[in-house]
Amino acid sequence: MAWTIVPTLAVDDAAGLTYVLKESPDFGLFAVNSATGAVTLNVKPSSISEGKGTGTTPSNLEITVMKGQQKVAEFDIQVVFEYCGLTQECDAQGTQQCRPDVAKSFTCDCNPGFVGMTCSVPTGGAGGANFGANGGSSGAAGGDSEASSSGDSSNAGAIVGVVVALLFIVVAIVAAVLFSQARTARNAAAMSGLGSSSAYAANPTMGMPPQPFVRGRKNAKTYPYYEPTASRQSSYQLLGSADAGKFVVRDAADGGFHLHYKTAQMVVKDATIATEGRSVTLSGHGNQQTFPCLPMLVEHYASNMDGDSPIQLSVDKPIYFRDDGSSIYDNAAIKSVKTDYSASSSAI
Numbered sequence: 001m002a003w004t005i006v007p008t009l010a011v012d013d014a015a016g017l018t019y020v021l022k023e024s025p026d027f028g029l030f031a032v033n034s035a036t037g038a039v040t041l042n043v044k045p046s047s048i049s050e051g052k053g054t055g056t057t058p059s060n061l062e063i064t065v066m067k068g069q070q071k072v073a074e075f076d077i078q079v080v081f082e083y084c085g086l087t088q089e090c091d092a093q094g095t096q097q098c099r100p101d102v103a104k105s106f107t108c109d110c111n112p113g114f115v116g117m118t119c120s121v122p123t124g125g126a127g128g129a130n131f132g133a134n135g136g137s138s139g140a141a142g143g144d145s146e147a148s149s150s151g152d153s154s155n156a157g158a159i160v161g162v163v164v165a166l167l168f169i170v171v172a173i174v175a176a177v178l179f180s181q182a183r184t185a186r187n188a189a190a191m192s193g194l195g196s197s198s199a200y201a202a203n204p205t206m207g208m209p210p211q212p213f214v215r216g217r218k219n220a221k222t223y224p225y226y227e228p229t230a231s232r233q234s235s236y237q238l239l240g241s242a243d244a245g246k247f248v249v250r251d252a253a254d255g256g257f258h259l260h261y262k263t264a265q266m267v268v269k270d271a272t273i274a275t276e277g278r279s280v281t282l283s284g285h286g287n288q289q290t291f292p293c294l295p296m297l298v299e300h301y302a303s304n305m306d307g308d309s310p311i312q313l314s315v316d317k318p319i320y321f322r323d324d325g326s327s328i329y330d331n332a333a334i335k336s337v338k339t340d341y342s343a344s345s346s347a348i
Contacts, residue, residue, distance in 0.1 A: 020034070055101070058078050089108070094108075259271040302318065
């Protein structure tokens with residue numbers, strides 16, 4: 001998808017300028033070239049939010065031009081996606097009318113004989129074969145009974161095939177439900193030790209339970225992300241060439257933790273993990289779940305199971321069971337790399 005905005009800035013000396021992009025709402029559609037300021041649309045708008053798109057909400061792009069630590073200029077751009085206009089999401093042949101929709105961005109009113117979200121699936125109702133009362137194709141008056149019988153036999157065979165296919169589908173669904181229930185039971189049994197002396201459930205792929213997490217003790221094999229004595233600057237250096245989702249956790253003076261992570265837009269951001277007794281929770285992002293220990297919090301935000309999660313992390317060797325083994329970040333089109341030093345800087 002090639003769609004690029006290049007802001008023009010009239011300055012005496014353009015050397016050393018860097019461009020920082022803030023997208024609101026943060027749909028993750030755009031990326032900025034930190035050297036040239038070119039803003040590129042990298043993700044199809046209608047593909048986000050489980051295929052519901054951006055709705056009728058415009059994207060506000062704030063581009064800040066920096067020279068060193070000094071702000072030189074700022075651009076504000078508002079992008080409105082017209083799903084019924086230039087993007088032409090509805091099928092031209094099957095659509096009677098395209099209407100903007102707040103909930104799912106656009107609604108296609110289909111012509112007779114077409115169905116589907118974009119009216120691209122023909123049903124054969126308009127201009128298709130004209131079926132008679134007995135299910136066979138009705139020909140000219142006086143058609144022989146042999147042709148009618150042949151049509152009936154073909155229809156009967158098709159019905160049998162459909163029934164067999166439905167039986168296979170039902171069997172597959174029942175097997176999937178039973179497998180899910182068995183896996184849930186295994187997970188519950190493994191996690192039942194959280195209230196006892198061990199708060200860790202073994203991942204079968206690791207062969208044995210992991211070593212317990214101990215604050216202040218570095219364990220590069222089991223918890224490679226934990227750098228208890230690292231500074232903020234050294235954490236940024238560790239994440240400079242890292243992939244999206246990689247992160248560093250270090251000790252905070254108040255007994256909590258500092259979290260530095262790289263987003264899907266290749267931006268390094270900061271967060272705070274607060275402690276209450278032995279429990280930990282991600283603070284600064286509304287009402288978040290509380291966990292008995294830091295590794296469990298990490299596994300939760302790396303599981304990609306919570307669609308409303310404010311952050312997404314990535315771990316190479318999960319300790320806790322995961323329902324979804326797919327990769328969180330798969331947008332290879334986003335290449336820009338920049339570091340946001342302002343986020344949460346006052347709290348660190």
